[in-house]
Each structure stands twice: as C-alpha cells, then as structure tokens.
Amino acid sequence: MRLTKFIDANHEKIIGEWIEFAATLVPWAKGMSEKDLRDHAEELLTAVVKDMEAPQSKIEQSDKSQGLTSAGALASVGHKHASQRLDTGFNLDQLLAEYRALRASVLRLWEESTGNKQNDVTRFNEAIDESLTESTTRYSEILDRTREQFLAMLGHDLRTPLGAIVMGASLLTRTESLDDRQARVAARILNSAHRMDRMVSDLLDFTRTRLGTGIPITTKAMDAAPVCEQVVAELGAIHPDSTLRLELRGDLRGEWDSDRLNQVISNLVANALQYGGEDGPVIFSAEGHPDEVVLRVRNTGATIPAATLKKMFEPMVRHSSQSTDRNATGLGLGLYIAREVVTAHRGSIDVTSTAKDGTTFTVRLPRRPSPRRDA
Numbered sequence: 001m002r003l004t005k006f007i008d009a010n011h012e013k014i015i016g017e018w019i020e021f022a023a024t025l026v027p028w029a030k031g032m033s034e035k036d037l038r039d040h041a042e043e044l045l046t047a048v049v050k051d052m053e054a055p056q057s058k059i060e061q062s063d064k065s066q067g068l069t070s071a072g073a074l075a076s077v078g079h080k081h082a083s084q085r086l087d088t089g090f091n092l093d094q095l096l097a098e099y100r101a102l103r104a105s106v107l108r109l110w111e112e113s114t115g116n117k118q119n120d121v122t123r124f125n126e127a128i129d130e131s132l133t134e135s136t137t138r139y140s141e142i143l144d145r146t147r148e149q150f151l152a153m154l155g156h157d158l159r160t161p162l163g164a165i166v167m168g169a170s171l172l173t174r175t176e177s178l179d180d181r182q183a184r185v186a187a188r189i190l191n192s193a194h195r196m197d198r199m200v201s202d203l204l205d206f207t208r209t210r211l212g213t214g215i216p217i218t219t220k221a222m223d224a225a226p227v228c229e230q231v232v233a234e235l236g237a238i239h240p241d242s243t244l245r246l247e248l249r250g251d252l253r254g255e256w257d258s259d260r261l262n263q264v265i266s267n268l269v270a271n272a273l274q275y276g277g278e279d280g281p282v283i284f285s286a287e288g289h290p291d292e293v294v295l296r297v298r299n300t301g302a303t304i305p306a307a308t309l310k311k312m313f314e315p316m317v318r319h320s321s322q323s324t325d326r327n328a329t330g331l332g333l334g335l336y337i338a339r340e341v342v343t344a345h346r347g348s349i350d351v352t353s354t355a356k357d358g359t360t361f362t363v364r365l366p367r368r369p370s371p372r373r374d375a
C-alpha cells in the first residue's frame, strides 16, 4: 500500500495516535481538550495526502524542499493552523512540536503496518526536527528580544520630549491672556500628552517584564480606601454619563505600592466604563478580609466567551467584538500590567463573565505581600 492510501485509510488511528504521542511528548498538551488537539489535524492530513498525490516536477520538488512554495491547500491549512494556535496561546516551539508529533506518529504507524523498519530515516528525521526546533526557537527569541529592546529604548527616549510638551502645555493652560479657543487647544494638548505619557509608561512596564527585570514595586503601609475614591472621582469625571458606584467595606489597610495599586484599579475601572454595556452601572467594591483585601470591578454588557477570557491577560490582546467606536484606544497592555503588578504583590487576578452577573474582575491582595521577617 502506498503511504497516501495508508494515511487515507487510517485517519482516525493516526489522529488518535498523534494525540497520545503529542500528550506524552509535550507537557503543554495536558491542559488541552482532545478537540483542541484534534483541531485541523484531519484537514491537514487530507491536504498532505492531496499534495503527495499531485504530480510534482523536479523544480517544484526543489522549491518545496527550500520552502519556496506557498500557494495551495497545504499553505492555507498551515496559515489557518498558525492563526488558530496563536489564538489558543501557543508559542512557536509548541507549534513546531505539534508538526513533529504528527510526522512521527504517521511514520511509526506506517512502519508497524508494513513491518518495514526505516530506522535510519526515522533517526535522520528526528535529528533534523530537533535541530530545526532549537534553531527556530532561538531565532525567534533573539528577534523578540531585539524588538523589545528597541521598544524599551524608544519608550525611554520619548519620555524627555514628552515631558517638555506636558510642561509647556500646563504652562499654557495657566496663562490668563489666552482666549477661549486657545485655552481649549492648550487643554487638549495637555490631555493628549498625558495619554501618550501613560502609553509610554505601559510600554516601558511591558518591556521590563519581558526583558526579565519585572515591574518594580515599593510597598509601604497604606490605606486602599483613598486610592479607590481618587480613581472613582477621576474616572467618574471623564465619564459623566456612566453610573459608577463605589462600595467600601471593612478595613482596607495593607502594605502595597500605592501608585501601582492606583494603576491596577484605574485600568480595571476604565475598562469596565469603556467596554461594559452602555446602560448598566459599573460597580467597584473593595472588601477587607482578615488576611487580604478583595477588589471587584463589575460591569454589564455582552458575555465574554470562555476562550477569550483565558487569554484576556496576555499582552496586546484586544477583543474587537466588544469594542465600539467609543473605546478601542489603548495598547492592550492594561490587563497584562495589572496582572504583573498584582503578582508582584503576591496576589491574584481573575475574570468571570456570565449573562446573569455580567463581567467581573476580582483582585485578591494579601495585606502583607512580602513574607514576614519574623515568620
């Protein structure tokens, strides 16, 4: 039997074997459902068989071995697979590992069925696969690092001219001789410069976490209540048409970084105001428990699908289906940074979304983030 016929006749078995093999080969597969793993494998096998059966000239063969061909079913399945896996949160190693596993299981089953052991070919394939994975992974790491270093430098260097714009614009807004129109322009420049400054800070925070230094926090004994009140007052003023309720309960004192806490709350509340339903209220509560303070931000609006919830805290993720014209202005870093800040405080952040209760972000902050010295 030819290999193509064998693949055709054994789709189910190959996929089953592949799933089993993938699960043992790569720990990441454990957390995935069988359906996730099975996804596209069927389609991929069909495209592979079709490609193998199509007549191929010498030139085409050489182009293919050098990765120069792109059109056709194989390419389109490959593109679709890449987008779907990226959505699921796969990295490049995992994507490559999947292909390695698929090839390995087809060849193993084929050998078993023909009784024709191809030891040398199998070992050769494995060796090339391993080297390919190592080299691609390293390559993409270096590329990511260079990109992040560039962002870090850009962010850093933008701060000085931005600082000058903020200073100049605030000076202008305090100048009494301006007419109304000029004063409005000055206020707009100041506002925009502040927004840019926040984005640059987020970008720098992001590159810090990526370049390994982490988000710096300086904890001090403080009360979360005034921070919550300040954020609500500020954001309430920017969104006068929305209903924003603040509920404070119990003792809200602890050892945290006040600016960073403000940053986390601001992003969660701003998100709720931006992406939540237009009519429903946004409810922000802070509750003191014996060892921790629990912050909850709740908004109404469309239920967020479970798959989206899973990757909500990943950087640069925006869910366009929930975004309308009145929002979608950020870099998609707010939740990522919020999670990093909360983790630096040894706390946790979660999100749930149901039709009945709306979308709720919950932050749990231990009152004392650092291990007690006397412990």
Ligand SMILES: Nc1ncnc2c1ncn2[C@@H]1O[C@H](COP(=O)(O)OP(=O)(O)OP(=O)(O)O)[C@@H](O)[C@H]1O
Residues within 6 Å of the ligand: 202, 267, 271, 272, 275, 276, 299, 301, 304, 312, 317, 318, 319, 320, 322, 323, 328, 329, 330, 331, 332, 333, 334, 335, 336, 359
């Ligand atoms: N409360 C919410 N309800 C519905 N969708 C939300 C909510 N909070 C966040 N999202 C979705 O998650 C995405 C990521 O949020 P995140 O705060 O990380 O980034 P952003 O708000 O787009 O930009 P940034 O915060 O960097 O200015 C948002 O673009 C939005 O689509």
Ligand SMILES: [Mg+2]
Residues within 6 Å of the ligand: 267, 270, 271, 330, 334, 335
């Ligand atoms: Mg945000």
